Amino acid sequence: MTAAVKVAVIGTGLVGSGWAVVFARAGCDVALYDSVPGAAERGREVVAQQLRDLAAHGLIAEAPEAVLGRVSVARDLADALSGAAYAQESTFERLDVKREVFSAIDAAIGPDTLVGSSSSGIPASAYTDHVACRSRCLVAHPVNPPSLAPVVELVPAPWTAPETVRSVRALMEQVGQSPVEMTREIEGFILNRLQGVLLMEAWRLVEEGYATAEDVDRTVKDGLGLRWAFMGPFETIDLNAPGGVADYARRLGPLYRSIAASTAEHKVWDDAVIGTVEAQRRAVLPADGLAERRAWRDRRLMALAAHKKDAEA
Amino acid sequence: MTAAVKVAVIGTGLVGSGWAVVFARAGCDVALYDSVPGAAERGREVVAQQLRDLAAHGLIAEAPEAVLGRVSVARDLADALSGAAYAQESTFERLDVKREVFSAIDAAIGPDTLVGSSSSGIPASAYTDHVACRSRCLVAHPVNPPSLAPVVELVPAPWTAPETVRSVRALMEQVGQSPVEMTREIEGFILNRLQGVLLMEAWRLVEEGYATAEDVDRTVKDGLGLRWAFMGPFETIDLNAPGGVADYARRLGPLYRSIAASTAEHKVWDDAVIGTVEAQRRAVLPADGLAERRAWRDRRLMALAAHKKDAEA
Structure with a gap:
């Protein structure tokens, strides 16, 4: 028996909640983390509502409650990242916020976890230059809500390992998204x-x-x-x-x-x-x-x- | 009893045939004219096929044959224009072709017929400056096929009468299209x-x-x-x-x-x-x-x- 893939969702506003729906719908275990107290719990409620809406339109195979059962609130960032194959960062789109959250991720991350940022325009090189795990970071930009608009733009920083791009692409395909790949960074992506x-x-x-x-x-x-x-x-x-x-x-x-x-x-x-x-x-x-x-x-x-x-x- | 509105379709390639579908579907009598011998007959066959396809998708209310019964092949340009409230010109997108066809229309047109050109980028001022009916001419640019993509760009030349724009807009709305209006010409329109x-x-x-x-x-x-x-x-x-x-x-x-x-x-x-x-x-x-x-x-x-x-x- 294969264990389910674990994904950490860091930042649980509208975009992060949407990502939780995508990963949980595909069978992943999802751990929610947000630095604002109570935000992850509210994010889980948004996930529950989105799952009910998707079920009403015939867009998920299982009962909404079964999918929601795979979404949990993490105790802290380290708990969210522990054992995660992938972390989707979806915090506020501001350079200083991103730099800080990537520092925090770097301090807590294990050796095998990859990190995609939901950044809609700022390249990863602007906020991952200072972290030890930077070869495992890239941009994975969705359209909101990712459960309905499947495209995700994968944009490597100059130091992103090719293997990181390959693995995140495979994961995105596995969960039913539609990944596109840029060969290098440009502001605003495609x-x-x-x-x-x-x-x-x-x-x-x-x-x-x-x-x-x-x-x-x-x-x-x-x-x-x-x-x-x-x-x-x-x-x-x-x-x-x-x-x-x-x-x-x-x-x-x-x-x-x-x-x-x-x-x-x-x-x-x-x-x-x-x-x-x-x-x-x-x-x-x-x-x-x-x-x-x-x-x-x-x-x-x-x-x-x-x-x-x-x-x- | 009100007589059906008559529309002339001048140039019966793919775009002209599509226009014939739009007008006939809405109850207009459509007269097809093309300067190439046999082209109008072939255009009517395209209309018949398009009507069958629309019926198969539940996109027309009547039987295809009933709609096709309102589409006839005109003997010549004067026959097509005779009694027409509106003429939709859909000939080849080249300036000299458009200038020539507008000269021919001008020689045959009655006093009450308005003329829209399907031109996708060339403004009407470039090929209606020399004709007596120019205040009744404008661009009415569709997306192909107009029976499925309802937008039509109405673009007046400097000499197009405001009443022409108003009337063509009303006709387009009446036949179920989605007219947009430009206040003046610009190459390529919107x-x-x-x-x-x-x-x-x-x-x-x-x-x-x-x-x-x-x-x-x-x-x-x-x-x-x-x-x-x-x-x-x-x-x-x-x-x-x-x-x-x-x-x-x-x-x-x-x-x-x-x-x-x-x-x-x-x-x-x-x-x-x-x-x-x-x-x-x-x-x-x-x-x-x-x-x-x-x-x-x-x-x-x-x-x-x-x-x-x-x-x-």
Whole structure:
């Protein structure tokens, strides 16, 4: 009989709780740790709620209680890390916080535990340079919630051992996530770089009065974003010209080069346009409706995940 | 008894056939015209096939034959335009072709017909400056196939009458499309500008060896693209910070500004990277598999459209 793999979840806010769901759902034993007293217990309640929601959408095979039975609250950081094959760090995204938590992990970690950081943009080299276990650290950036959006970006620091990347990749595949690998660090990784450049052009179209934020959103959700929910941008253009991607690039290259030239210089993340978009969004959705709309989004993501599971079966 | 609205579809390739489906499905009489002999008849066969596929996914209310009964092949351009409230031009995307077809339309059009061009990037001012009916012309750019991706970008030329935009918008809403309005022209409109900037960064990540094309695609389809299939980029970030979009911009602004600075200069649509991506795509999907994969994409788009219809109900 093989013992279940143990995973430590360090930092049990929304992202950490989501990771606990992913690992426990796949059969791992999960130990929760948060430096704020009571936070891990609250995180376990979030896990319980997420498991009930997943069960309601047919997205877990077992009863929610059975999965939750594999999630425990650790006494302290050393207890969480003890015997863990892997630790997922999901603390606040600020350099000093990350540096401190990696120091604490380093002091308590055993010789065989690997550590992935949920950092959404800061490379691991910025907060693992000083720790003895640094060859066993990397970024493992999820989309929230990881139980519904399976991608995880694996980004090694210069000192991350290739074996660390291989092992974390294998674990992520084993628990049903969809790992992508960067060969080296770049700020924002893949996901937030792609999101960033699209947002910059979106801000600009609103700032210069070409269209409203609502119409920009509609262009994506009722058009551009549909294929991207099940194919990536390269496969999309590969199928959009008779001869594939090179044929597409030949046909559309002049248009896109001309667009590129026109995007070279414009203000980004400017306070004025942020105010404009904020006002347009609040007209559509008042601030006191945000929480309810987030619950709607999560139901839609869950329904989309169930749909994709069916469509891929 | 009200007579059905008549719509002329001019140019009956894949895009024109898709438009015929949209208008006929909504109860309009559709007259097909193509300057190439036999093309309109072939277009009508594509319409018949698309209607059967939609019926199979529960996406039309009537029997396919009943809808097809409203689609006829016109004798000539004047016959197609005669009595039409609206004409959708979907000829080849090349400036000289568009200029010529708008001249021909101008010579045959009645006083009350409006004309939308399916142009995906060239503004209407570039090919309607010389025609007498130019105040009744604009761009009405769809995503292919328009029967599954409802967005349509309405882009007026400087001489397009506001009443033209209003009427075409009302017609598009009436037939179940999702119109967005630009206040004035810009190359690539909204959709292809957003696609263009994302692709440029995607090329660059592959070109500089950060990740493979397949991993870039996976990052989008298993992560970034999921929310964009039912929310736009602004609603996504509006819901991704406790205080809404302005709060998000404050928190993430420094990261995105830093990314922006690093994207200012790099080669785009370079032959070398196109060759790299082409080789990577052909390793995953040989050229002789493109047609089958396109059929898969269309089934997935159809299933996604049915899913969205359910989720929104």
